[in-house]
Amino acid sequence: MALVVQKYGGSSVADAHSVKRVAKRIAEAKRAGNDVVVVVSAMGDTTDELLDLAQQITPLPPQRELDILLTAGERISMALLAMAITNLGVKAKSFTGQQAGVITDAVHGRARIVDVVPHRIRETLEKGQVAIVAGFQGVTQQTNDVTTLGRGGSDTTAVALAAGLGADVCEIYTDVDGVFTADPRIVPSARKIDRVTYEEMLELAASGAKVLALRSVEYARRYGVPVHVRSSFSSAPGTLVAAAPQEEEAVEAPIISGVAHDRSESKITVVGVPDHVGTAAGIFEVVAASGANIDMIVQNVSAAATGLTDISFTLPDGDGPATMAALAGVQAEIGFSSLQYDDQIGKLSLVGAGMKSHPGVSAQLFGALRDAGINIEMISTSEIRISVVTREDSLDDAVRAVHTAFGLDVADGEAVVYAGTGR
Amino acid sequence: MALVVQKYGGSSVADAHSVKRVAKRIAEAKRAGNDVVVVVSAMGDTTDELLDLAQQITPLPPQRELDILLTAGERISMALLAMAITNLGVKAKSFTGQQAGVITDAVHGRARIVDVVPHRIRETLEKGQVAIVAGFQGVTQQTNDVTTLGRGGSDTTAVALAAGLGADVCEIYTDVDGVFTADPRIVPSARKIDRVTYEEMLELAASGAKVLALRSVEYARRYGVPVHVRSSFSSAPGTLVAAAPQEEEAVEAPIISGVAHDRSESKITVVGVPDHVGTAAGIFEVVAASGANIDMIVQNVSAAATGLTDISFTLPDGDGPATMAALAGVQAEIGFSSLQYDDQIGKLSLVGAGMKSHPGVSAQLFGALRDAGINIEMISTSEIRISVVTREDSLDDAVRAVHTAFGLDVADGEAVVYAGTGR
Numbered sequence: 001m002a003l004v005v006q007k008y009g010g011s012s013v014a015d016a017h018s019v020k021r022v023a024k025r026i027a028e029a030k031r032a033g034n035d036v037v038v039v040v041s042a043m044g045d046t047t048d049e050l051l052d053l054a055q056q057i058t059p060l061p062p063q064r065e066l067d068i069l070l071t072a073g074e075r076i077s078m079a080l081l082a083m084a085i086t087n088l089g090v091k092a093k094s095f096t097g098q099q100a101g102v103i104t105d106a107v108h109g110r111a112r113i114v115d116v117v118p119h120r121i122r123e124t125l126e127k128g129q130v131a132i133v134a135g136f137q138g139v140t141q142q143t144n145d146v147t148t149l150g151r152g153g154s155d156t157t158a159v160a161l162a163a164g165l166g167a168d169v170c171e172i173y174t175d176v177d178g179v180f181t182a183d184p185r186i187v188p189s190a191r192k193i194d195r196v197t198y199e200e201m202l203e204l205a206a207s208g209a210k211v212l213a214l215r216s217v218e219y220a221r222r223y224g225v226p227v228h229v230r231s232s233f234s235s236a237p238g239t240l241v242a243a244a245p246q247e248e249e250a251v252e253a254p255i256i257s258g259v260a261h262d263r264s265e266s267k268i269t270v271v272g273v274p275d276h277v278g279t280a281a282g283i284f285e286v287v288a289a290s291g292a293n294i295d296m297i298v299q300n301v302s303a304a305a306t307g308l309t310d311i312s313f314t315l316p317d318g319d320g321p322a323t324m325a326a327l328a329g330v331q332a333e334i335g336f337s338s339l340q341y342d343d344q345i346g347k348l349s350l351v352g353a354g355m356k357s358h359p360g361v362s363a364q365l366f367g368a369l370r371d372a373g374i375n376i377e378m379i380s381t382s383e384i385r386i387s388v389v390t391r392e393d394s395l396d397d398a399v400r401a402v403h404t405a406f407g408l409d410v411a412d413g414e415a416v417v418y419a420g421t422g423r
Numbered sequence: 424m425a426l427v428v429q430k431y432g433g434s435s436v437a438d439a440h441s442v443k444r445v446a447k448r449i450a451e452a453k454r455a456g457n458d459v460v461v462v463v464s465a466m467g468d469t470t471d472e473l474l475d476l477a478q479q480i481t482p483l484p485p486q487r488e489l490d491i492l493l494t495a496g497e498r499i500s501m502a503l504l505a506m507a508i509t510n511l512g513v514k515a516k517s518f519t520g521q522q523a524g525v526i527t528d529a530v531h532g533r534a535r536i537v538d539v540v541p542h543r544i545r546e547t548l549e550k551g552q553v554a555i556v557a558g559f560q561g562v563t564q565q566t567n568d569v570t571t572l573g574r575g576g577s578d579t580t581a582v583a584l585a586a587g588l589g590a591d592v593c594e595i596y597t598d599v600d601g602v603f604t605a606d607p608r609i610v611p612s613a614r615k616i617d618r619v620t621y622e623e624m625l626e627l628a629a630s631g632a633k634v635l636a637l638r639s640v641e642y643a644r645r646y647g648v649p650v651h652v653r654s655s656f657s658s659a660p661g662t663l664v665a666a667a668p669q670e671e672e673a674v675e676a677p678i679i680s681g682v683a684h685d686r687s688e689s690k691i692t693v694v695g696v697p698d699h700v701g702t703a704a705g706i707f708e709v710v711a712a713s714g715a716n717i718d719m720i721v722q723n724v725s726a727a728a729t730g731l732t733d734i735s736f737t738l739p740d741g742d743g744p745a746t747m748a749a750l751a752g753v754q755a756e757i758g759f760s761s762l763q764y765d766d767q768i769g770k771l772s773l774v775g776a777g778m779k780s781h782p783g784v785s786a787q788l789f790g791a792l793r794d795a796g797i798n799i800e801m802i803s804t805s806e807i808r809i810s811v812v813t814r815e816d817s818l819d820d821a822v823r824a825v826h827t828a829f830g831l832d833v834a835d836g837e838a839v840v841y842a843g844t845g846r
Contacts, residue, residue: 053503054502054506061506062505064516065502065506065509065516068517072499076473079492079495082485083480083481083488086485099567
């Protein structure tokens with residue numbers, strides 16, 4: 001008998017019909033002899049609708065109250081799901097984040113889980129019942145206040161509970177069949193990845209793959225929780241995210257696991273920066289103070305004749321306006337000549353644990369882009385990832401070209417069925 | 424400086440605009456120097472919408488899960504109200520029933536408050552902040568499970584908190600100006616009652632007046648909490664529900680406080696019952712076992728020739744079918760000849776503490792109905808109430824005739840403004 005934590009997202013419980021469908025799946029897992037804990041998100045667009053209500057009241061709602069408001073969404077879905085499962089003859093009980101023992105820090109709106117003490121969940125399992133837990137929410141230890149974990153928080157709740165309960169696997173149900181070598185909407189020949197390491201999944205999630213929240217992968221890696229990403233519409237196996245296999249097993253592991261892309265970043269270029277010690281530091285202190293989360297940085301070699309250089313960096317689109325305003329405020333002080341803002345960029349990332357031991361991956365990537373006529377504007381690398389910035393309107397072509405160049409396309413005759421929208 | 428508990432119903436916080444209007448009123452009470460605790464219901468029809476969702480899942484949802492589902496409604500309204508008050512520059516914090524220390528028994532769906540331990544509410548007041556509390560909900564002491572108090576539960580939450588905090592007054596805000604001598608939709612000349620005793624309010628609430636939930640009045644009487652029923656749309660004083668005034672003040676008190684009516688009952692007649700000892704007991708044991716909440720009972724004098732009698736009783740419409748079925752099942756055993764069911768009845772109740780010391784009130788009531796040509800089918804009385812059953816379609820005429828006969832109509836030239844629907 002296995003202990004399984006299953007997580008269902010908002011699209012899997014969007015209405016009463018979907019709730020009943022998911023309930024059937026859960027009841028089957030229970031009847032198959034497993035102990036089952038279910039983490040559920042708010043139904044469909046509930047969270048956005050509640051946010052909209054808050055905006056109608058005030059443009060800047062107090063975070064503590066916003067968290068109380070938003071957690072109403074999971075309260076609704078978890079109770080309905082418990083009803084639907086009970087209706088199938090399987091006993092089920094629902095629990096808020098607080099009742100499930102999800103303890104967080106007090107940073108409302110993006111709290112971090114600091115501990116999981118799932119006494120009531122264990123009791124429920126011992127009674128042979130299914131435990132339904134509200135995702136996305138926790139409680140502070142000191143003040144007993146309700147917190148939320150931020151977008152993607154339900155994935156993190158599921159992984160944290162799986163770790164706290166010592167579950168055999170954490171199943172993340174979604175509307176796609178698993179993690180793909182590229183977004184199937186862009187690359188129709190993309191294939192489902194059967195297995196990927198935590199490190200690769202971290203790089204994929206950080207590079208724009210939206211199937212798993214980054215923080216949940218970090219959590220899974222830290223506690224060694226195997227995560228199975230799969231479709232709630234089929235019973236086919238999805239993608240297993242787990243530790244790297246032992247060396248002897250790894251012989252056949254592919255060099256590249258996938259190509260991720262991201263359209264949600266912009267590029268700011270600070271033009272004509274005096275090339276003195278400390279100038280770059282001054283610029284990035286201002287950027288950091290504006291709250292921006294910068295990604296890639298490129299500094300040109302300064303022209304000997306002028307002693308001036310240009311510094312470019314990328315950041316999420318949403319951080320653009322505040323950062324531009326902050327930089328404009330220190331133009332005289334730092335002495336740069338102008339600022340450029342470009343939101344028409346795209347980022348392509350090639351991820352694979354194998355590239356550590358295979359030289360030449362970068363050269364092959366740049367060659368593939370050159371052959372496809374695509375210009376590279378910025379480059380950054382980690383041990384298992386290479387990212388390049390291109391024009392946004394050539395990003396799709398770039399993804400397809402790289403996917404083919406690295407032999408990731410589905411071979412002729414292989415059948416791949418996409419269950420959902422392939423996000 | 425007074426400590427005021429204010430309760431706002433669902434119609435007072437039906438949308439963002441209404442929430443802001445109520446927030447302004449609360450901020451004014453706070454700025455006037457009061458300590459303010461606010462109890463709030465779910466917005467508009469939220470509770471009914473959630474019930475409908477549950478019905479889409481299963482016709483018989485588990486009560487524990489239904490309570491978790493329904494309490495999401497107050498979570499939304501309380502957070503929005505706290506945001507709106509904060510936005511006006513007055514600090515406010517919202518609390519669930521659990522956080523506010525509303526402890527109940529474990530009867531899900533209609534739990535009773537067994538204790539109120541409002542530590543966090545007191546702390547909040549001591550910091551000079553407004554405390555917003557979710558109405559209608561509490562938590563069990565043993566299992567830490569969420570419960571609901573049933574329809575009208577927010578009134579009870581407000582009165583219980585006022586008692587627990589030793590508040591100076593509990594203000595129940597509604598969409599009418601207060602308690603009226605009759606329903607103004609039926610009797611346009613009805614007048615607002617300035618003051619009414621707990622006992623009279625109990626009789627009015629039990630006889631069909633819907634402005635205050637019966638259980639909240641019981642609670643207020645037990646703990647001596649003055650309750651002020653008033654309109655959230657005006658600043659005019661409403662109706663004060665409080666203990667009977669001292670004898671010397673009571674000289675001018677009116678004999679009759681009001682005329683209530685109720686269309687929600689049906690009448691069952693058991694025809695041809697053998698007039699033996701214990702037969703009536705047998706019938707009402709069956710009725711009680713069916714879960715019906717019976718109101719009035721009349722047994723005819725048995726005809727000497729046959730030794731048979733008829734027994735009639737009234738009960739809520741909703742209890743009718745189950746009770747008829749239960750009685751039909753024991754027809755042979757008890758030996759009555761037939762059953763009659765009549766849902767076309769109306770009940771009129773005349774309530775007034777003064778009738779204790781004023782004989783002749785019954786005679787005056789029956790005379791007024793006779794003069795209006797209205798037939799009386801059943802009669803029941805308490806110390807301060809007389810109720811009669813009439814045909815449902817003559818109930819309105821009966822209410823108007825009695826209201827006039829007891830001098831309750833507004834005198835010529837008195838201006839009465841109805842704020843709302845006068846329910």
